[in-house]
Amino acid sequence: MDFSEIAREYDRRAVVQASAGERLLELLEIRDSEDVLDLGCGTGTLTMKIREKTSGRVLGVDAEEGMILEARKKYGTRGVFFESISAEEIAFHEEFDVIFCNSVFQWFQEPQKVLSRCYIALKKGGRIGVQAPARRVYCPNFIKAIEEVRRDSNIGETFRHFRQPWFFLETEEEYRELFEIAGFRVLHSEIEEVTTKHTPEEVFRIFDSGASAGYLNQRYYDVKIDESYIQRFRQIVMESFQNQAGPSGKVNLVFNRLFLVAKKL
Numbered sequence: 001m002d003f004s005e006i007a008r009e010y011d012r013r014a015v016v017q018a019s020a021g022e023r024l025l026e027l028l029e030i031r032d033s034e035d036v037l038d039l040g041c042g043t044g045t046l047t048m049k050i051r052e053k054t055s056g057r058v059l060g061v062d063a064e065e066g067m068i069l070e071a072r073k074k075y076g077t078r079g080v081f082f083e084s085i086s087a088e089e090i091a092f093h094e095e096f097d098v099i100f101c102n103s104v105f106q107w108f109q110e111p112q113k114v115l116s117r118c119y120i121a122l123k124k125g126g127r128i129g130v131q132a133p134a135r136r137v138y139c140p141n142f143i144k145a146i147e148e149v150r151r152d153s154n155i156g157e158t159f160r161h162f163r164q165p166w167f168f169l170e171t172e173e174e175y176r177e178l179f180e181i182a183g184f185r186v187l188h189s190e191i192e193e194v195t196t197k198h199t200p201e202e203v204f205r206i207f208d209s210g211a212s213a214g215y216l217n218q219r220y221y222d223v224k225i226d227e228s229y230i231q232r233f234r235q236i237v238m239e240s241f242q243n244q245a246g247p248s249g250k251v252n253l254v255f256n257r258l259f260l261v262a263k264k265l
Contacts (some may be wrong), residue, residue: 019103020194020257021046027188029259030054035122038063039087040104044080046070050100051080061085063170066169087114090211092121098129105132105258106166114116122264128184134191134258135170141203141253142211145240161223165214169188175260178210184262194257197250204252207237245254 005265025046028219030036030053038047041060048134051058062068063086071082088110101117118128137143149159149196169175172189179186214220216230 006097019196020131020255020259022049023041024100024102024259025049025053026131027259028098028100028127028129030055030098033125034076034097035095036100037092037096038103038116039090039099040107040249041071041082042067042104044075044082046100046102047071047082048075048078051078056079057085059096061087061090063087069220072227088117090117090121092117094120094123094152096121097123097126097128099120101128101130101132103132105130105137106134106168108167111178112182115179115184119264120181123151126264127187128179128256128262128264130257130260133166133255134168134175134213136168137227137256138166138168139253139255140235141209141241141244141251144244145237146215148240149233149236152232155229155236158223158225158229159219159233162215163220163222165217165220168202172258172260176256179260180263185265186260186262188259188261190260192257194255196253197248198253199249200245200251202236203241203244203251203253204238210225 003128030050032054033056034054035057036050036054036059038058041047041062044060047058047060058081060071060080060082061073062082062084065084068084075220076082086106087104099122105111118188123127133139140229145175169178172191176186202219216225216233218225246252
């Protein structure tokens with residue numbers, strides 16, 4: 001499973017990413033006529049929110065072709081443009097006033113290379129805003145479910161061959177330093193614990209909106225995973241979320257989220 005496979009269902013599942021992205025938009029304060037690059041745009045929903053804030057150029061890029069196809073199908077005739085490009089391969093030169101990067105920074109295999117290319121892509125005085133899960137325990141609810149997978153007698157041995165694809169740092173200061181090395185001046189950096197309430201079924205859909213593209217993706221295993229493994233994995237995770245629900249039937253879903261805004265000097 002990868003993001004191209006879940007593209008059609010992504011908007012319905014990605015409720016926490018969308019709400020966090022709205023907060024990032026507020027922090028960035030995009031002004032009318034600014035040119036904006038949506039880096040890791042997914043299916044383009046937040047790209048359209050950017051379009052509402054500026055009359056300038058708005059370009060969404062994503063490494064997953066399935067996401068771009070879905071974005072073009074929904075929004076390709078509404079004054080925005082979408083291209084399938086990985087963050088490590090963007091090659092713009094002083095073309096954008098703002099780079100918006102929501103819920104994707106954790107996937108970058110070479111974050112320093114991405115930041116260097118972002119710096120070049122921005123005009124002088126341009127801004128970059130990042131929202132992403134942070135810390136090793138990025139979501140205690142997910143981590144608890146994964147520990148139950150790890151202990152399962154049927155699939156635990158196979159799961160030991162999983163290699164985590166995400167990039168997490170533990171403190172605001174570590175993220176700040178990463179951006180400063182790339183030449184940025186950090187204007188705002190915080191890791192916030194965000195808690196929302198959801199039914200177990202909703203939590204599972206949220207899990208499916210991103211985490212599944214790592215945990216159930218063949219490219220992150222050095223052994224073959226089959227359909228029986230995937231089905232058992234998903235069963236364990238769902239049961240864990242059901243067990244995490246309180247008397248109200250709702251789960252307190254916790255994410256540690258980075259919100260960072262930096263400026264090109």
